Amino acid sequence: xxxxxxxxxxxxxxxxxxxxxxxxxxxxxxxxxxxxxxxxxxxxxxxxxxxxxxxxxxxxxxxxxxxxxxxxxxxxxxxxxxxxxxxxxxxxxxxxxxxxxxxxxxxxxxxxxxxxxxxxxxxxxxxxxxxxxxxxxxxxxxxxxxxxxxxxxxxxxxxxxxxxxxxxxxxxxxxxxxxxxxxxxxxxxxxxx
Amino acid sequence: xxxxxxxxxxxxxxxxxxxxxxxxxxxxxxxxxxxxxxxxxxxxxxxxxxxxxxxxxxxxxxxxxxxxxxxxxxxxxxxxxxxxxxxxxxxxxxxxxxxxxxxxxxxxxxxxxxxxxxxxxxxxxxxxxxxxxxxxxxxxxxxxxxxxxxxxxxxxxxxxxxxxxxxxxxxxxxxxxxxxxxxxxxxxxxxxxxxxxxxxxxxxxxxxxxxxxxxxx
Amino acid sequence: xxxxxxxxxxxxxxxxxxxxxxxxxxxxxxxxxxxxxxxxxxxxxxxxxxxxxxxxxxxxxxxxxxxxxxxxxxxxxxxxxxxxxxxxxxxxxxxxxxxxxxxxxxxxxxxxxxxxxxxxxxxxxxxxxxxxxxxxxxxxxxxxxxxxxxxxxxxxxxxxxxxxxxxxxxxxxxxxxxxxxxxxxxxxxxxxxxxxxxxxxxxxxxxxxxxxxxxxxxxxxxxxxxxxx
Numbered sequence: 001x002x003x004x005x006x007x008x009x010x011x012x013x014x015x016x017x018x019x020x021x022x023x024x025x026x027x028x029x030x031x032x033x034x035x036x037x038x039x040x041x042x043x044x045x046x047x048x049x050x051x052x053x054x055x056x057x058x059x060x061x062x063x064x065x066x067x068x069x070x071x072x073x074x075x076x077x078x079x080x081x082x083x084x085x086x087x088x089x090x091x092x093x094x095x096x097x098x099x100x101x102x103x104x105x106x107x108x109x110x111x112x113x114x115x116x117x118x119x120x121x122x123x124x125x126x127x128x129x130x131x132x133x134x135x136x137x138x139x140x141x142x143x144x145x146x147x148x149x150x151x152x153x154x155x156x157x158x159x160x161x162x163x164x165x166x167x168x169x170x171x172x173x174x175x176x177x178x179x180x181x182x183x184x185x186x187x188x189x190x191x192x193x
Numbered sequence: 194x195x196x197x198x199x200x201x202x203x204x205x206x207x208x209x210x211x212x213x214x215x216x217x218x219x220x221x222x223x224x225x226x227x228x229x230x231x232x233x234x235x236x237x238x239x240x241x242x243x244x245x246x247x248x249x250x251x252x253x254x255x256x257x258x259x260x261x262x263x264x265x266x267x268x269x270x271x272x273x274x275x276x277x278x279x280x281x282x283x284x285x286x287x288x289x290x291x292x293x294x295x296x297x298x299x300x301x302x303x304x305x306x307x308x309x310x311x312x313x314x315x316x317x318x319x320x321x322x323x324x325x326x327x328x329x330x331x332x333x334x335x336x337x338x339x340x341x342x343x344x345x346x347x348x349x350x351x352x353x354x355x356x357x358x359x360x361x362x363x364x365x366x367x368x369x370x371x372x373x374x375x376x377x378x379x380x381x382x383x384x385x386x387x388x389x390x391x392x393x394x395x396x397x398x399x400x401x402x403x404x405x406x407x408x409x410x
Numbered sequence: 411x412x413x414x415x416x417x418x419x420x421x422x423x424x425x426x427x428x429x430x431x432x433x434x435x436x437x438x439x440x441x442x443x444x445x446x447x448x449x450x451x452x453x454x455x456x457x458x459x460x461x462x463x464x465x466x467x468x469x470x471x472x473x474x475x476x477x478x479x480x481x482x483x484x485x486x487x488x489x490x491x492x493x494x495x496x497x498x499x500x501x502x503x504x505x506x507x508x509x510x511x512x513x514x515x516x517x518x519x520x521x522x523x524x525x526x527x528x529x530x531x532x533x534x535x536x537x538x539x540x541x542x543x544x545x546x547x548x549x550x551x552x553x554x555x556x557x558x559x560x561x562x563x564x565x566x567x568x569x570x571x572x573x574x575x576x577x578x579x580x581x582x583x584x585x586x587x588x589x590x591x592x593x594x595x596x597x598x599x600x601x602x603x604x605x606x607x608x609x610x611x612x613x614x615x616x617x618x619x620x621x622x623x624x625x626x627x628x629x630x631x632x633x634x635x636x637x638x639x
Contacts, residue, residue: 264424
C-alpha cells in the first residue's frame with residue numbers, strides 16, 4: 001500500500017528520479033538514438049506508449065502471481081509480457097499507420113531489451129502502487145525518458161558543428177554530456193516533497 | 194562459414210578480460226548496472242552476479258544448441274537467462290540481505306544486460322559447452338573488472354574509502370557528486386576516454402611497425 | 411518468426427524446444443526457491459529481531475501482532491502482510507517493554523522506511539531506526555547516522571489526548587538547535603526536507619497506530635514473547 005499522491009509520482013518519475021539520468025536505465029537507446037532530434041522524439045513517443053501498456057500488464061500479472069502464490073515467476077512473466085507487448089504494438093502501428101511504422105523503423109524491436117521498461121515494471125511492483133498510480137508512474141517515466149532523449153539529441157546536433165578531440169568522440173563524449181545533464185536534473189530533487 | 198580454430202582454449206577465457214572487454218571495448222551491457230556501481234562492494238557483487246548468470250546461461254545454451262530451432266532461439270535464450278537471474282536473486286537474498294537491499298531491483302535487471310544475450314547468440318550457440326563456459330567466465334570477469342574500475346574510483350573519491358576501509362584522514366572532504374548518478378556518467382566517460390587513448394597509441398605503434406616493412410619491400 | 415505456410419511437422423521441434431526449455435527452467439527456479447526459502451525467512455526474521463531490539467532498549471524477546479478484523483490485535487501468522495504488523499518487545503521478566511512499529515513515507519529523494527519503538531507506559535518513542543533510505547549521501551543520509559539527530563528519538567513525547575483517539579501534540583521538526591518541547595525533533599542543518607520527512611512519517615504512523623495500541627495493551631501484554639510471529 002503506497003499513498004504517494006499522483007502528482008508526486010509523476011514529478012518523481014519524470015524529473016527527480018529520471019529513468020535515464022538518475023537510474024541509468026535505457027542507456028542503450030539513449031546513446032544510440034539521440035543523434036537526431038526527429039528520431040529522438042519518435043523513439044520517446046514509442047517508449048511512452050510501450051511503458052504505459054507494459055505497466056498495466058505488469059500490474060495485472062503481479063496480482064495474478066499473488067493470487068496463485070508464485071512470486072518466483074515474476075521476472076520471467078514480466079519479460080515475456082514486455083516482449084509480446086512490443087510485438088503487438090509493432091503490428092498495431094503497422095496496420096493503423098504505415099507512415100508512423102516506417103518512421104520508427106528499427107527502434108521498436110530495440111525497445112524489447114530496453115532496461116527502462118523492465119525497470120519500470122520492477123520498480124512499480126516494489127513500491128506497491130495500485131493501478132492508477134502505476135499508470136501515472138509509467139506516463140511520468142516515459143515523459144522523463146523522452147525529455148532526456150530530446151535534450152541529448154539537441155545538444156549532440158549542435159556539437160556536430162564543433163571541433164571535438166578524437167579520443168573523446170562518440171560514446172565517451174555522450175556520457176560526459178549525460179553527466180552534466182544528470183547534474184542539472186539534480187536540481188529537481190525535493191520537488192513535490 | 195568455417196569455424197576458426199582457437200589459438201588455445203585459454204584464449205577463449207583471456208579475450209574477455211582485456212582484448213574484447215565487454216564494457217571498454219565492445220561497450221556492451223553497462224545499462225542495467227551503472228546505478229549500483231557507487232561503491233566497490235556493490236560493483237563487485239553486481240559483477241559476480243552477472244558472471245554467474247553469464248557462465249550458467251552460456252553453458253545451458255550450449256548444451257541445448259542442437260535442440261533449439263533458429264526461429265525461437267532468442268525467446269528461449271531470454272527464458273534461460275531470466276531463469277538464472279531469478280536463481281541468483283534468491284541466492285543473494287539467502288547469502289546477504291544487506292547486499293540484496295543495496296542492489297535492489299537491479300539484480301533482476303541483469304536479464305536485459307545485452308552482454309549476456311549477445312554472448313549466447315554470438316558464441317554459446319555455436320560452440321561446445323567447455324568453450325562456452327570459458328568464454329562466459331572470461332567475459333564475466335572482464336565485466337567485473339570494468340565495474341570495479343568504475344566503483345572503485347567512485348567510492349575512493351566520493352566516500353574516501355575502498356570496500357568500506359577508510360583511506361584518508363578524517364579531514365578528507367569527499368567529492369559527493371561521485372556517488373551520485375552524474376559521477377557515474379563522468380567516470381565511465383573518462384575511463385572510455387582513457388581506453389580510446391590507449392587504443393589509438395597502440396594503433397599508431399602498429400602502423401609505425403608496418404610502414405618501414407612496406408618501405409623495404 | 412516462422413515462414414508462412416509451415417506445416418505441422420516442422421513446428422513440432424518448435425513446441426518441443428519451447429516446452430522442454432520451459433520445463434527445465436521451471437524446475438531450476440522452483441528448486442532454488444524451495445531450497446533458499448527457509449534460509450531467507452530465517453535471515454529476515456533475524457534482521458527484524460535485531461532492529462526491534464535496537465529501537466526497544468531492554469527487550470530480549472519479541473512477538474508480532476497483526477491488526478485483524480474490527481481493528482483488534484491478534485498474534486501474527488506467517489502469511490500476514492508485513493505492513494499491518496507491529497512487534498511487541500518483552501524484557502527478561504516477560505513484561506512488555508514497548509511496541510516496534512514499521513512506517514514509511516516519501517523523503518527528499520525516494521521512499522524512507524523506518525522502525526520506531528513506542529513505550530506505552532511512559533507514552534514516549536524510545537528509539538528509531540532507518541531501515542531503507544535513498545536520501546542524498548552526505549546530507550540527507552545523516553538521518554541514519556547523525557548522533558544528535560538520533561538522540562531526538564530517545565524520549566520523544568507522543569502522549570495521547572484525553573479521549574485516547576489522537577496525539578495531544580503533533581510531532582514536528584524544527585530548525586536545528588531550536589527544540590523546546592519534548593514532541594519536537596531537532597532537524598539537521600542542510601537536510602531540512604529529510605528531517606521534516608521523518609517527522610511526517612512518524613506523525614502519520616503514530617496517529618494511526620498509537621490509539622489502537624494504547625487501547626489494547628491487555629492483548630499485547632498477554633503475549634509471552636520468545637515466539638517468533
